[in-house]
Amino acid sequence: xxxxxxxxxxxxxxxxxxxxxxxxxxxxxxxxxxxxxxxxxxxxxxxxxxxxxxxxxxxxxxxxxxxxxxxxxxxxxxxxxxxxxxxxxxxxxxxxxxxxxxxxxxxxxxxxxxxxxxxxxxxxxxxxxxxxxxxxxxxxxxxxxxxxxxxxxxxxxxxxxxxxxxxxxxxxxxxxxxxxxxxxxxxxxxxxxxxxxxxxxxxxxxxxxxxxxxxxxxxxxxxxxxxxxxxxxxxxxxxxxxxxxxxxxxxxxxxxxxxxxxxxxxxxxxxxxxxxxxxxxxxxxxxxxxxxxxxxxxxxxxxxxxxxxxxxxxxxxxxxxxxxxxxxxxxx
Amino acid sequence: xxxxxxxxxxxxxxxxxxxxxxxxxxxxxxxxxxxxxxxxxxxxxxxxxxxxxxxxxxxxxxxxxxxxxxxxxxxxxxxxxxxxxxxxxxxxxxxxxxxxxxxxxxxxxxxxxxxxxxxxxxxxxxxxxxxxxxxxxxxxxxxxxxxxxxxxxxxxxxxxxxxxxxxxxxxxxxxxxxxxxxxxxxxxxxxxxxxxxxxxxxxxxxxxxxxxxxxxxxxxxxxxxxxxxxxxxxxxxxxxxxxxxxxxxxxxxxxxxxxxxxxxxxxxxxxxxxxxxxxxxxxxxxxxxxxxxxxxxxxxxxxxxxxxxxxxxxxxxxxxxxxxxxxxxxxx
DNA sequence: CAGTCTCGTGCAAACGCATGCAGTGAGGGA
DNA sequence: TCCCTCACTGCATGCGTTTGCACGAGACTG
Numbered sequence: 001x002x003x004x005x006x007x008x009x010x011x012x013x014x015x016x017x018x019x020x021x022x023x024x025x026x027x028x029x030x031x032x033x034x035x036x037x038x039x040x041x042x043x044x045x046x047x048x049x050x051x052x053x054x055x056x057x058x059x060x061x062x063x064x065x066x067x068x069x070x071x072x073x074x075x076x077x078x079x080x081x082x083x084x085x086x087x088x089x090x091x092x093x094x095x096x097x098x099x100x101x102x103x104x105x106x107x108x109x110x111x112x113x114x115x116x117x118x119x120x121x122x123x124x125x126x127x128x129x130x131x132x133x134x135x136x137x138x139x140x141x142x143x144x145x146x147x148x149x150x151x152x153x154x155x156x157x158x159x160x161x162x163x164x165x166x167x168x169x170x171x172x173x174x175x176x177x178x179x180x181x182x183x184x185x186x187x188x189x190x191x192x193x194x195x196x197x198x199x200x201x202x203x204x205x206x207x208x209x210x211x212x213x214x215x216x217x218x219x220x221x222x223x224x225x226x227x228x229x230x231x232x233x234x235x236x237x238x239x240x241x242x243x244x245x246x247x248x249x250x251x252x253x254x255x256x257x258x259x260x261x262x263x264x265x266x267x268x269x270x271x272x273x274x275x276x277x278x279x280x281x282x283x284x285x286x287x288x289x290x291x292x293x294x295x296x297x298x299x300x301x302x303x304x305x306x307x308x309x310x311x312x313x314x315x316x317x318x319x320x321x322x323x324x325x326x327x328x329x330x331x332x
Numbered sequence: 333x334x335x336x337x338x339x340x341x342x343x344x345x346x347x348x349x350x351x352x353x354x355x356x357x358x359x360x361x362x363x364x365x366x367x368x369x370x371x372x373x374x375x376x377x378x379x380x381x382x383x384x385x386x387x388x389x390x391x392x393x394x395x396x397x398x399x400x401x402x403x404x405x406x407x408x409x410x411x412x413x414x415x416x417x418x419x420x421x422x423x424x425x426x427x428x429x430x431x432x433x434x435x436x437x438x439x440x441x442x443x444x445x446x447x448x449x450x451x452x453x454x455x456x457x458x459x460x461x462x463x464x465x466x467x468x469x470x471x472x473x474x475x476x477x478x479x480x481x482x483x484x485x486x487x488x489x490x491x492x493x494x495x496x497x498x499x500x501x502x503x504x505x506x507x508x509x510x511x512x513x514x515x516x517x518x519x520x521x522x523x524x525x526x527x528x529x530x531x532x533x534x535x536x537x538x539x540x541x542x543x544x545x546x547x548x549x550x551x552x553x554x555x556x557x558x559x560x561x562x563x564x565x566x567x568x569x570x571x572x573x574x575x576x577x578x579x580x581x582x583x584x585x586x587x588x589x590x591x592x593x594x595x596x597x598x599x600x601x602x603x604x605x606x607x608x609x610x611x612x613x614x615x616x617x618x619x620x621x622x623x624x625x626x627x628x629x630x631x632x633x634x635x636x637x638x639x640x641x642x643x644x645x646x647x648x649x650x651x652x653x654x655x656x657x658x659x660x661x662x663x664x
Numbered sequence: 665c666a667g668t669c670t671c672g673t674g675c676a677a678a679c680g681c682a683t684g685c686a687g688t689g690a691g692g693g694a
Numbered sequence: 695t696c697c698c699t700c701a702c703t704g705c706a707t708g709c710g711t712t713t714g715c716a717c718g719a720g721a722c723t724g
Contacts (some may be wrong), residue, residue: 008710019674024712054450055387055396056710059679064387066430080412085530089432097431098398101419118386119428141381144689237476261617280407284585285593286618338681352706356682366702390682391709
C-alpha cells in the first residue's frame with residue numbers, strides 16, 4: 001500500500017522556488033501577486049496536484065465554508081426538492097451543505113445542533129424542525145447565523161423564511177367555497193408547527209368570510225399513516241364532508257388513497273380535495289392534486305440570501321412571507 | 333452586537349485550574365485522566381459551553397469525520413431515501429455527510445470531486461454517478477476511500493455496492509411471462525449506467541429462457557419526461573406490447589400516467605407494468621406498482637460497513653450483489 | 665538626482681487542538 | 695527505608711494555512 005504523502009503549500013513553494021506565502025496568495029483571490037510567480041506556482045501546483053486544505057484555512061479565517069442543514073424527514077417530497085435547490089444555490093456561492101437528520105423530538109434537535117456547532121459551520125438552516133429558543137441563543141452566542149426554513153418562531157426575532165401560509169389557507173377556503181361546497185373539513189398537520197397554525201388560521205378566516213364554519217377536523221401530524229387514519233375517521237360515516245383542505249400534499253396523497261381505494265368515493269365529485277406545497281408528484285395524473293403552491297426556488301433563494309448577508313455581518317430582519325399560488329387541477 | 337469570543341480549550345483549562353492537555357484528554361476517549369480532574373474539567377466546560385473544535389482536531393489527526401456524498405438528482409425518490417438512511421447510519425458512527433450535487437455530465441463530477449477532496453473528507457460515496465477511472469486514481473492518491481453506490485465500474489477494482497440487478501431483470505421477465513404475456517417491451521434507463529446494463533441483461537436472459545424476444549424497446553434515461561416520451565412512442569400504435577419492464581419505478585410512474593391518462597389503456601388488463609426499486613410511492617394505491625425491490629437499508633448498511641473498514645485501513649473487496657425481491661402489486 | 669509611492673515578496677505569528685516526552689507524586693514490595 | 699512502578703499531568707511541538715509587517719526594488723514626480 002503506497003501511502004502517498006499529503007502535499008502541502010510548502011511542497012509547491014519549494015518546487016516553484018518561492019515562499020509559502022506566495023502560493024497562498026495565488027490561491028487567495030484579490031491578493032497581490034505578480035503574474036510571473038503566479039504562473040510558476042500554478043504550474044507547480046498542477047504538477048503536484050496541490051489544492052489548498054479547506055480545513056486549515058477554516059481554522060485561520062474562522063470561515064469553514066460549510067452550512068449545516070437540519071432536516072427531519074425526507075419522505076415528504078417537498079424537502080428533497082428543497083435540499084437539492086439549497087445545495088445548488090450554496091455551491092454557487094462557494095459553500096457546501098453538511099446534512100444532519102433530526103428525529104421529531106426537540107431534545108434530539110438540541111443534541112444535533114450541538115454536533116453541528118462542533119463543525120464550525122458558518123451558518124445553519126433548520127428546515128421543518130422546531131427550535132427551542134435557548135438553543136437559538138446558543139447558536140447566536142457561538143456567532144452562528146441561523147435561518148428557519150418553512151417554520152418560524154413566534155417569540156424571538158429569529159430569521160425565518162416562510163410562505164404566506166395564512167394567505168394560502170385563505171385561498172384554499174375560497175376555492176372550495178367557489179366550487180359550491182359547504183360541508184368543508186380540514187386535516188391538520190403537526191400542531192406544533194407555525195405552518196400548520198397559519199394555514200389553518202387563514203383557512204378559518206376564509207370560511208368565516210363566507211359565513212361558514214368547519215364541518216370536521218382531524219389531525220394528521222404531517223405523517224402519512226396518521227393522515228390516512230384521520231381520513232378514515234372523517235369520512236367513514238354517512239354525514240361526511242364534501243370538501244377537505246389537507247395541510248400538505250404529502251398527506252393529501254394518503255387521504256386521496258383512502259377516499260378512492262378504501263371508501264370508494266370519487267374525487268372531486270363526492271369530495272373535493274386541496275393540498276399545500278405543490279410537490280412534483282401533485283401534478284402527476286394519478287393524483288392531479290389541486291393545491292397551494294409554495295415557490296421552493298424563491299424560498300431557497302431568499303433563505304440563502306438572508307443567511308449569506310447575516311454571515312457577511314449585515315444585520316438582517318426576516319423577509320416578508322413569500323407569495324403562494326392556487327394551482328387548479330383535477331381534485332378540486 | 334455582542335460579539336461573543338470563541339471559547340477554546342485554554343479557557344476551560346484556566347477555569348478548571350489545569351493545562352490544555354488535560355482538557356484535551358478529557359475529551360479524548362481512552363486517554364489517561366484522573367476522575368477528579370475530569371470532573372473539574374467537565375464542569376468548567378459545561379459552564380463555558382465549551383465543545384472541542386472538530387476542524388482543529390481534524391488537522392492534527394488527519395480525520396475529519398466527514399463523508400462526502402455525491403448525488404445527481406433527488407427527484408427519483410429512491411435517492412432521498414438512501415440519503416436519509418445513509419446519513420443516519422453514518423451519524424451513528426460519529427460521521428456526518430457533506431452533500432454535493434452533480435449534474436449528469438462526467439466533467440462536472442470531476443470538478444465536484446475535486447472540491448470534495450479540498451474538505452479532507454475521510455471517505456466518499458458516489459451515488460448515481462459514474463466515476464472516470466483517473467478520477468478514481470486521484471482519490472486513491474489522496475488516500476480517500478471511495479465506494480460507488482448503486483453503480484459499478486467494470487474496469488478497475490473499485491469498491492461498489494449494488495443489488496443483484498441481473499437477477500432483478502430476470503425476475504421481472506419471469507413474472508411477466510408467468511402472467512401469459514408474450515409481447516413484452518422494455519423501457520431502459522440511462523445506458524451509461526451499469527444498473528441499466530445489468531437489469532436489461534437479466535431481463536433478456538429471462539425472455540430467452542422462455543423462447544421469447546424483445547417486442548419493443550425505448551430509452552428513458554432514468555428521466556421522467558424522457559420516459560413518458562418513450563412510452564408514447566412505444567404504445568401509440570395498434571401493434572403494442574402487452575407488458576413492459578421499466579428500468580426503475582420513477583420512470584414507471586410516468587409510463588403508467590401516459591398509458592392510463594393519455595392513451596386510455598388499462599393497467600394491467602391491457603398492459604402489465606413492472607418497475608424496479610420499490611420506492612415508497614410504488615405502494616400507494618394510485619399506482620400499486622409491481623416492482624423489483626432493492627433493499628435500501630441493506631445496501632446502505634453494506635456501503636457504510638465497507639467504507640468504514642476501508643477507512644480503518646482494512647483492504648476491502650466489493651461485497652456480493654445484494655438480493656432483490658419481486659413485489660407483486662396491482663400493475664402486473 | 666533625491667524623495668516618495670507602489671508593488672511584490674518573505675518572515676513569522678497565529679488558529680485550536682492532540683500527543684510524545686519528561687517530570688511529579690503516591691503507593692507497594694523488599 | 696529505599697527503590698521501582700504506575701497513574702497522572704504539563705510542556706512544547708506540529709498540523710497546513712493566512713496575513714500583518716517590514717523590506718527591497720523599481721517607477722514616478724518635481
